[in-house]
Amino acid sequence: MKVKLCFKCKQYVPIRENDYQNSKEILAFDRAHAGHPTQIVNEEEVANLERWMGG
Numbered sequence: 163m164k165v166k167l168c169f170k171c172k173q174y175v176p177i178r179e180n181d182y183q184n185s186k187e188i189l190a191f192d193r194a195h196a197g198h199p200t201q202i203v204n205e206e207e208v209a210n211l212e213r214w215m216g217g
């Protein structure tokens with residue numbers, strides 16, 4: 163699974179394909195973080211998020 167994260171707010175949302183509710187969550191995430199640096203990464207990398215985001 164992949165997640166979309168915002169480096170500025172240090173928040174992320176899971177990305178589930180073919181999931182209508184999730185697509186709305188992603189849309190809301192995009193709105194909330196418009197203009198922020200976001201990136202889609204693998205879930206495995208989220209395990210290290212706290213570390214490479216500076217805790």
Ligand SMILES: [Zn+2]
Pocket residue numbers: 168169170171172194195198
């Ligand atoms: Zn943000």
